[in-house]
Each structure stands twice: as C-alpha cells, then as structure tokens.
Amino acid sequence: MDPLRGRSAELGRLLDALRTAKDGKASLAVVTGEPGIGKSALLRAAVEQAERQGVLVATAAAHQTDDISPLASLAPALRAGPEPLISTEQFLELAALNGQPLWLAERLADLINRRLQGVVALVVLDDAQWSDPLTSFVLRVVIARLSECKVMWLLATRPTPGGMTDQLIDAVRDQVPVHSIQLAPLSTDAVLELAADRLNAPVDPSLSVRLGGVQGVPFLAEQLIAGLYLTDEGLPDGLVEGVRRRTASTSELCRDLLRTAAVFGSEFRLEDVAELMRESIAKLAGALDEAIRAGLLADGGATVSFRHELLRTAVLAEVPPSAQRALHRAIANQLLATGRGPAAAAPHLLATAAPGDVEAIGTLRKAAQELLATMSTTAIKVIQQTFELTPADHPLRSEVGEDVVEILLRGGRYDAAKAFADDLLSGSVLLQGPVSADLRASVRLRLAPQQWATGQLDRAELAIEGAAPHLADRLTAYRVLAGVEHPFQTDDPVARSVQLLAAGAAAQADGRYGVARDHYAQARATATAEVGSPPVLRIELAELFCRAQVDDLDGALKRLGELLTAGDSWLAPQLSVLRARLELAAGNLLDAADAATTALRWMSELNDHSAEPVARQILALVALFRGHLSEAREQAGADDGIRALLAIADGDTSAAARLLAVPLDFPERTEVLVQAAVTDPGSAKAAADLLAEQADATPAPGFRGAAQVVAAYNEDDRAGLAKAIELLRETTRPLLLARAEELYGRAELQQGDRATGVATLERALESYTTHGATSAAGRVQAVLQAAGVRRRRWAAVQHRPDTGWEALTPMERRVALLVAEGHTNRSAAEELVLSASTVGTHLRAAFGKLGVNSRVQLTRLVLGRFGSPPNA
Structure with missing residues (x-):
C-alpha cells in the first residue's frame, strides 16, 4: 500500500x-x-x-x-x-x-x-x-x-x-x-509526494506545474498522472475531457458499455448491461477488460463498479440528456420484465417520468407499497414524488393523495400525514376540482385510529355528509368513540369493532376493568384490515392493562413479553411503558425502572414522546420506593401526584389530601390512596370511599383487599386487617401486601400482641427488602428496633448519608423548605405544630448536613435544587 x-x-x-x-x-x-x-x-x-x-x-x-x-x-x-x-x-x-x-x-x-x-x-x-x-x-x-x-x-x-x-x-x-x-485539500508538498509515490520516481518540473492545478485534490492528482485529468480544462471539465481522451483509443463497444453502465449507477451487474445492450456477456468481456485497463471500472465478481463516483460522473457527462432518459426508461422496463419488481425500477422511472405518465405513476404506487414493508422512509419519498407527477386535475390525483396519507401513517409520520390530509381536503392547489364525500371520509378514517390512540379525535372532522353507507357507519362509530353519538346497529365489521372499542374505553374510564377487558378482546377479534379499522396492537395494549387490573398480572406480563419481540416496533415505547407499569405492580422495581428507561430511549429514537409522562411517573415512583428523593424529584416535573408524595416524604402530611385527586390511570393508584389514608387522618375517609368505589366497579382481590385494608385501618379493626391480608395473598402485588402487613403488624404491636406484630412486620420487612423498597424497609426496621427486636445483622437497608439533602430527616427537610420560603422559626413552628426551639434544633441540624451557615445560603441551595422553594 x-x-x-x-x-x-x-x-x-x-x-x-x-x-x-x-x-x-x-x-x-x-x-x-x-x-x-x-x-x-x-x-x-x-x-x-x-x-x-x-x-x-x-x-x-x-x-x-x-x-x-x-x-x-x-x-x-x-x-x-x-x-x-x-x-x-x-x-x-x-x-x-x-x-x-x-x-x-x-x-x-x-x-x-x-x-x-x-x-x-x-x-x-x-x-x-x-x-x-x-x-x-x-x-x-x-x-x-x-x-x-x-x-x-x-x-x-x-x-x-x-x-x-x-x-x-x-x-x-x-x-x-x-x-x-x-x-x-492537500498541501503542495503532499501532492508532490503523492505523485512521486505513484510514479516511483522524482516529479519533473513540468508535471509539478500541472499538479498545481489540481487544487490539492488527491484523486485529481492521481488521475492527472494517469492521463485522465487535464488541468487546463478546469473543474470538472478537465476530468471529463481526460476520460474522453483516454477512452478514445478503446473500442466502440467499450465506450457503449461505459455509457450504459454510467446510467445504471456506480455499481451494476454485467448481465443487466448485456441484456440492455442486447449483447452477449462473452462479447462484452473484452470491452469490460478494456474499461478496467483504462482505470475506469473495477470487477468485484458479482458486480462491477466505477473506480470512483467522479469517474462515473465524467462518463455520464458524455451521454446526452435525451439518451439518459431513454436509457433510464429502458432499464426500468427491463427490471420489471425480468421480475426484479417495481421497487428496483422506481429510481429509473423517477429519473424519466413526466407529469401525467399514467404507466409510471401506477408502477411507482406499487413500488411505494412494496418498499413500505421494509423501507418506509424510501416508500414515503417515492409516493410523495409520485404525487408530484400526478397533475392536480388528473383523475388519479385523489387516489395517489390517499396513498400519501396511508404511507406516511404506516411510516410513523402522523403529523406529516395530518398536515398533508388537511391540505388535500381543503380545496387548495394540491387537488383541483371538488373533493368527494367518499375521499374526505376515507382520508379522515385513515387518520382516526391514530387520533384515538393519542387522544386527538376531532369530532368536527368526523361529521361528513354524503359518504357511502359503509364509510358513514364507520365515521359514526368513531363519533361514538369520541363520546358524541350513541351506539347503533350496523352490519359493517369496522363500525362494529370501533363501537366495541368505544364500549371498552368507556368501561375503563369508569374503572370497570373486567368489562373493559372483555370489550377490548371482542373489538380485537372483530378488527379487519379495512380503512378505519382500529389497530389491533393498540387495542391489545389496553386489554393487557385491564387484565393486569383484574389480577391477571402474570398472564399480562407473559403476553407483553411476546409482543416486545414480535409486535409492531413503531409501538415499542408504549409496549415498554406498559411493561414498566406491570413490573411496578408486581413489585419488580428494578425491572420497572429498566423498562421505563428503555421506553424513554425508544421514544427518542422513534421521535414519539406521547408516553413520556407515564414513563417518568414510574421512574419517580420507583425512586420513592427506593428512598432516592433527588432522583424522584428530577423525574416529577409538574406532576402533582408525584410532588404530593415528595412533600409527604419531606414531612408534609397535609399533602396527602392531594393524592385523592390522582386519576384512575395513575400508576399504582391503589397504593397511592392507601398512602393517603395512613398519612393524613383527614384524608382517610375519602380514600376509603374511593377504594370502595373501585372495588365495586372491579371486584378483583387486589382492589377489594386494598379497600378492606383502609376501611379496617380507619376503624382500628385488626381482624379486618388480617382478613384483607388473606385476600391480598391471592394477588401478585407483593408491595401492596407488604403495606397491609406493615399496618397490621403495627396495630398488633400497639395492642400488645408482640408475637403477632413482630412476625407480621418481619414478613413485611422481608418483602420490602427482597423487592428493593428500601424506603419502606427502613421504616419497618425502625419500628421493629423500637419494639426491642434485635438481630445479629439486619437486612441490607439503605442508610441515610451523612451529608447533603438526602442526609436530612423528613422533619429537617420540612423545616428547611419552610425557612427557604421565608418563614421564621416561630411561624414555621406554628405551621408544623412544634415549639420554636424544636424548629431551631432541626434547622441547625440541616445547616450542618447541608454545609451552610445562614438562611440566605439555605435559600440559595433550595432554589438551585428545586427552582423554587416548594413544600410539594
């Protein structure tokens, strides 16, 4: 070399x-x-x-x-x-x-x-x-x-x-x-050294002068030495003229081979060129050898290629534009005739087709559909170019326009599909002439499934008069899904599937998860591939969520695992977020965090951030379970449920009232309501009512057990707590069970039943520790130690660090936040129902752990950490 x-x-x-x-x-x-x-x-x-x-x-x-x-x-x-x-x-x-x-x-x-x-x-x-x-x-x-x-x-x-x-x-x-x-560009010295290497001899003065004209481009220097570049012709004409002179001594067949090959591309099969030239491969072998010896082509065995793209460009410059167009069309026809398919012919058709070329438009539409299965980005480019080839007043324009919408959607480009559809149907220059009701209905029905999945169904766009009966039924079904129409009888399978989907969504919104699961299963079984049919995988995601809510958590996770390797990868973020939810419910905290993190990565890769809020909720909840408050706060953003939980961790028990407002789809809402009940006596009754309503709507063991736990806790009913624990053992929600055992164990200890209390608390501690819920484990361990339980070695529970925000106790954090808000020791004491001296003690401890020595420094630290000094 x-x-x-x-x-x-x-x-x-x-x-x-x-x-x-x-x-x-x-x-x-x-x-x-x-x-x-x-x-x-x-x-x-x-x-x-x-x-x-x-x-x-x-x-x-x-x-x-x-x-x-x-x-x-x-x-x-x-x-x-x-x-x-x-x-x-x-x-x-x-x-x-x-x-x-x-x-x-x-x-x-x-x-x-x-x-x-x-x-x-x-x-x-x-x-x-x-x-x-x-x-x-x-x-x-x-x-x-x-x-x-x-x-x-x-x-x-x-x-x-x-x-x-x-x-x-x-x-x-x-x-x-x-x-x-x-x-x-190379320096002059480097160009001269390169020339000496190629010549294996010193560079004579006249060549040195000519090499100065290559402007530091090594390829041109090499071609000048080889005689394929003339510096007095300029760029790129010098290369064109050099190639022309070099090939002048070759046979006519060699020159024809080079020109035909240049139109094929930088790499080609000799048999394709031979077929197009109507020459035998044996006869072309000599011409190929000439081109190789001329330094223009290289034989790679299965294919032949130009030694450099600039050489191909120089050869192509010798082919008149009209001849290039004819060759491109001939190549396209040959590829189609030999069964290579529309996709292979598409680049050559796009190079030659004129507006209104019906034959080319038809082939390109097929090419886009063929490419869509594996090359959606290329399919989108092809169909968009095909649309441009179809005149605005051509009968095919609306059909090709609908193809554009479909292919953009299947390629994961919803925003682009929606914008194009709006322009197409608006009577703009995209489509001249009247827009038929059927076209309008068909295009809107193509958008509707994605709009449903992302909560963007537009009721006005679903109201179209004069469409064909089956399209009209489908539009009406989507209006049922949007909540502006009542269910109706129809023979159209798509309309039936959408109405089943609507019934499932309504049941889920009411917390009737068993009913919703059944409706979703029916909708999935009824779905077809016709326009407007809801996406089967999206329906199954909703169905799996409901299966988990009715305590079929293991089955839902198993099926989700199958979909994570065989389902539609465009829905990978949603699949992974659901997995994170189910892993969290199953107490697999690290797996839940891993799935949520993976979902965020996939969202970035697919540019689909629709599920990001839920992923961050889950990461925050996992961090709270593990006692990592800083991490939880980073993930919380403006989510009021997470911020309320953080406020409780910082000692603000009044924030529990805000947990009563978390929506039905909040991750682990049941556990959050239990937290509200046991944190703030003023919220206990309302939390019990919400849990009872949920248990009535979906009488699954998990919901019934949680409702009984809070009801028994509010009434100080130890027997009721014990029965609730037995009910929760039928579920696969270990952290919810551990929480119930923790409450029962505490109650038994308070009533003097040390044996039962300690045994129950130790079961809760073991479960918390096994699942990595170090915050809860530390809480239970402290109760056991206060009760005089001694172990040679306690389970590995995360210990509080010596310095930094995490080193503060909940009450120290609460005091620090109040002081950062401008409270005096006395006003903070009134807020916390403590004495001013106790507040002072907590504040001095916080100063030491945070490495500050004034209220001003403390306020700056809080502002730098949280952006504002909230107690939530």
Whole structure:
C-alpha cells in the first residue's frame, strides 16, 4: 500500500481513538470531505493499521442505489471477513425483522455485543451519505447500545448538512465520544509526494506545474498522472475531457458499455448491461477488460463498479440528456420484465417520468407499497414524488393523495400525514376540482385510529355528509368513540369493532376493568384490515392493562413479553411503558425502572414522546420506593401526584389530601390512596370511599383487599386487617401486601400482641427488602428496633448519608423548605405544630448536613435544587 501523504494528523486522531477502544471506550469517528479529497484513502490506512494491531475489522461502502434494499449499506460489514460480526444464520434471522426496524436494531445490537466480548473491533462504512434508511436508523440504535464495547465506528461522508451522519452524531453524542474530522485539500508538498509515490520516481518540473492545478485534490492528482485529468480544462471539465481522451483509443463497444453502465449507477451487474445492450456477456468481456485497463471500472465478481463516483460522473457527462432518459426508461422496463419488481425500477422511472405518465405513476404506487414493508422512509419519498407527477386535475390525483396519507401513517409520520390530509381536503392547489364525500371520509378514517390512540379525535372532522353507507357507519362509530353519538346497529365489521372499542374505553374510564377487558378482546377479534379499522396492537395494549387490573398480572406480563419481540416496533415505547407499569405492580422495581428507561430511549429514537409522562411517573415512583428523593424529584416535573408524595416524604402530611385527586390511570393508584389514608387522618375517609368505589366497579382481590385494608385501618379493626391480608395473598402485588402487613403488624404491636406484630412486620420487612423498597424497609426496621427486636445483622437497608439533602430527616427537610420560603422559626413552628426551639434544633441540624451557615445560603441551595422553594 502506498504511503498516506498529508494526512498524518488525521490518521493520528483515528489511531488514538482506536487505541482507547482497547480500554472499552467506544467512539464514533466521522470523516467529512468533498469527492476525491481522500476520505477512502484515509479509511484504508486506518484499516491497515488496525489489522496490524490484531483488531477485528469490518468494512463496507454504501452505494447510490442502496435506498431500495433494507440494510444494504451495513450488511457487507456485518458479514465481512473470515470471522464476521454475525453468522449467516443470524443474518437470515435479522432479515425476518426488516419490517420492524427497532426490533432489528435491538437484536443486532445484542448479537454484536456478544461477538465483541473480549474483542477490539473497527467497523467502517465509506460513502455513508448514501446509506439506506434502515442502516441509518440501525446505526443510531446500535452505536448507542454498544457504548461499553471495545469498538470504534468509522464513517466517511460528503458534506450533507442535516444528513445521515449529522443525525447520527446528534443521536449518539451523549453515549459515545464523537470525533469529527474535516478533510481539507492537500498541501503542495503532499501532492508532490503523492505523485512521486505513484510514479516511483522524482516529479519533473513540468508535471509539478500541472499538479498545481489540481487544487490539492488527491484523486485529481492521481488521475492527472494517469492521463485522465487535464488541468487546463478546469473543474470538472478537465476530468471529463481526460476520460474522453483516454477512452478514445478503446473500442466502440467499450465506450457503449461505459455509457450504459454510467446510467445504471456506480455499481451494476454485467448481465443487466448485456441484456440492455442486447449483447452477449462473452462479447462484452473484452470491452469490460478494456474499461478496467483504462482505470475506469473495477470487477468485484458479482458486480462491477466505477473506480470512483467522479469517474462515473465524467462518463455520464458524455451521454446526452435525451439518451439518459431513454436509457433510464429502458432499464426500468427491463427490471420489471425480468421480475426484479417495481421497487428496483422506481429510481429509473423517477429519473424519466413526466407529469401525467399514467404507466409510471401506477408502477411507482406499487413500488411505494412494496418498499413500505421494509423501507418506509424510501416508500414515503417515492409516493410523495409520485404525487408530484400526478397533475392536480388528473383523475388519479385523489387516489395517489390517499396513498400519501396511508404511507406516511404506516411510516410513523402522523403529523406529516395530518398536515398533508388537511391540505388535500381543503380545496387548495394540491387537488383541483371538488373533493368527494367518499375521499374526505376515507382520508379522515385513515387518520382516526391514530387520533384515538393519542387522544386527538376531532369530532368536527368526523361529521361528513354524503359518504357511502359503509364509510358513514364507520365515521359514526368513531363519533361514538369520541363520546358524541350513541351506539347503533350496523352490519359493517369496522363500525362494529370501533363501537366495541368505544364500549371498552368507556368501561375503563369508569374503572370497570373486567368489562373493559372483555370489550377490548371482542373489538380485537372483530378488527379487519379495512380503512378505519382500529389497530389491533393498540387495542391489545389496553386489554393487557385491564387484565393486569383484574389480577391477571402474570398472564399480562407473559403476553407483553411476546409482543416486545414480535409486535409492531413503531409501538415499542408504549409496549415498554406498559411493561414498566406491570413490573411496578408486581413489585419488580428494578425491572420497572429498566423498562421505563428503555421506553424513554425508544421514544427518542422513534421521535414519539406521547408516553413520556407515564414513563417518568414510574421512574419517580420507583425512586420513592427506593428512598432516592433527588432522583424522584428530577423525574416529577409538574406532576402533582408525584410532588404530593415528595412533600409527604419531606414531612408534609397535609399533602396527602392531594393524592385523592390522582386519576384512575395513575400508576399504582391503589397504593397511592392507601398512602393517603395512613398519612393524613383527614384524608382517610375519602380514600376509603374511593377504594370502595373501585372495588365495586372491579371486584378483583387486589382492589377489594386494598379497600378492606383502609376501611379496617380507619376503624382500628385488626381482624379486618388480617382478613384483607388473606385476600391480598391471592394477588401478585407483593408491595401492596407488604403495606397491609406493615399496618397490621403495627396495630398488633400497639395492642400488645408482640408475637403477632413482630412476625407480621418481619414478613413485611422481608418483602420490602427482597423487592428493593428500601424506603419502606427502613421504616419497618425502625419500628421493629423500637419494639426491642434485635438481630445479629439486619437486612441490607439503605442508610441515610451523612451529608447533603438526602442526609436530612423528613422533619429537617420540612423545616428547611419552610425557612427557604421565608418563614421564621416561630411561624414555621406554628405551621408544623412544634415549639420554636424544636424548629431551631432541626434547622441547625440541616445547616450542618447541608454545609451552610445562614438562611440566605439555605435559600440559595433550595432554589438551585428545586427552582423554587416548594413544600410539594
């Protein structure tokens, strides 16, 4: 390999990053530069150095035609070399997930992670600006997921602001270091050194002068030396003229081969070109050899490619535009005739089709549908371009417009679909002529399922006069779902399914979870693939939530696990948030936090943040269970339920009244109402009434047991508490059971039954400790210690730190917050029903633990921590 001239600093940066990979510090390096500036040469030098160091190297290069094949750009790197990143069997397994990009990316990350255990790797992708959409998405996920692996990712790209590499950098910069390397033109000395390397001799003065005309572009310097670039012609004409002169001595067949191949693309199959030229492959073999010897083509075995995209551009410049159009159309027809499909023909059709070309429009519509299964981003581009090819007054315009809405929706682009639909139906320039009632109804019905799922059903948009009977019934059914129509009889299966969905949603809103579950199951069984049919997976998510509420928690979790690997990956955030809710209910705090964190990551990757508030509620609740108040406050935001729980943790028992207002869908609402009842006597009766109402609506053991716990607690009924505990043993909600046991144990201790009280409290302590609820475990442990229970070693319960906000006791935190609000010791004492001297004692203790010595410093600390000095 020839030396790399003029790039020692850039190569040094890459090798430094590679060396850190050996310490487990993954990184991303992006080399950016204009065509011919030497990006590929720099990558080859880095690869050579890596191989010398024994690093596992995987390389690939993207091509202009990659965007019609899923993972076409990255796949060669995955399968490269004698020890590939993934096996053939694993690669075939991934192919089955092409239509589920997130599941594919997660699975690939797992496979590569296992392959890289104890291995240092370099993964290289050249010409990344041409990466297919699935590769671009997968890289964003995989690089972030493998941040702890010994791997360096190296990409080369042309400057494309806002393009694939910029999006990738934005997505992973918080997980891995990013090294951005911008290649500038070579210095004059470096160009002369490069020329001497290629000539294997000193550069004569006349060549030196001519090399000054390449403007520091190494590719042009090499082509000048090879005779393919003339500096007196200027850029890029010099290369065009150089290629023209070089090919002048070749056969006519060779020149025809080059021109035809240039229209095919930078990479092509010789048999395709032979078929188009109506020449035998045997006859073209000689012409191919001429092109290779001329330095224009390279034979890769299965495919042939131009040695550089600039060379293809120079050859293409020799093909008149009319000839290019004819060749593109001929290529498209050939691909269709040989069964390669509309998707393969689409790029060539788009290069030639004129507005109103019905044949091309029909093929492109099929191509968009074909691509949608695996390449939704490309499908969206194709259908949008197809719409532009359809004149505004053409009969097909409305049909293609409806295709645009459908494909945008299926590609996860609801906002774009809604905006386009509004424009299409508004009588704007998008569609000239009257908008039929059926078109309006059909488009609105395509949007309605997503609008239902995100709570955005617009009643006015569902009122359309004159639509066909089946469309009218479906619209009316969605108005039932929106709550503005009464249920009605219909023979239309979609309308029936939507009304069953409406019945389920109404029952769920009333807390009748068993009824809602059954309605959802019926709606799911009735759903079809016709326009307006509600999404089956969305219905099942609601059904699984209701199953968990009626104490089928294990069954719901099992089914959810299946959906997390086989369901629609566009709904991955919602699937993971539901899993977090169910894991929290089952007492699996770490699993709940992991699922909620994963959901937030997936929301970012899919740009769908609709479920973020619930994910953060769950993370806050887990943090509260574990006694991590700072973390809980970070997740709380403006959520009043979480802020009330934090206020209670800070000693403000009056905040319990605010827990009575938490909505039915608040995570673990039952436990929260129990908390309200036992924290504030003034809230106990109202909490008991709410729990009794819930138990009446859904008489499942969990709800009935919780209602009995609070009722018995309010009446100091120890026997009632014992019966409630037995009822809760029928559920799979260990933390709710432990809470009941804690209350019962305390009651028995207070009444003098030490044996029963201690035994019950120890069961509660064991459950809290096992599930990581360290805050509650510490509370129970303190009661047992106060009762004189002694153990050689208590279970590992989180101890309060010595300094910082977490070191404060609840009362010290309460005093600190009141003082930060401006209270004096006396007014704070009145608020807390304490003596002023006791408040002073708590305040001095808080000063010491927080490292402050004045009220001003304390207020600044509170403001810096919370943004305002709330007691909630």
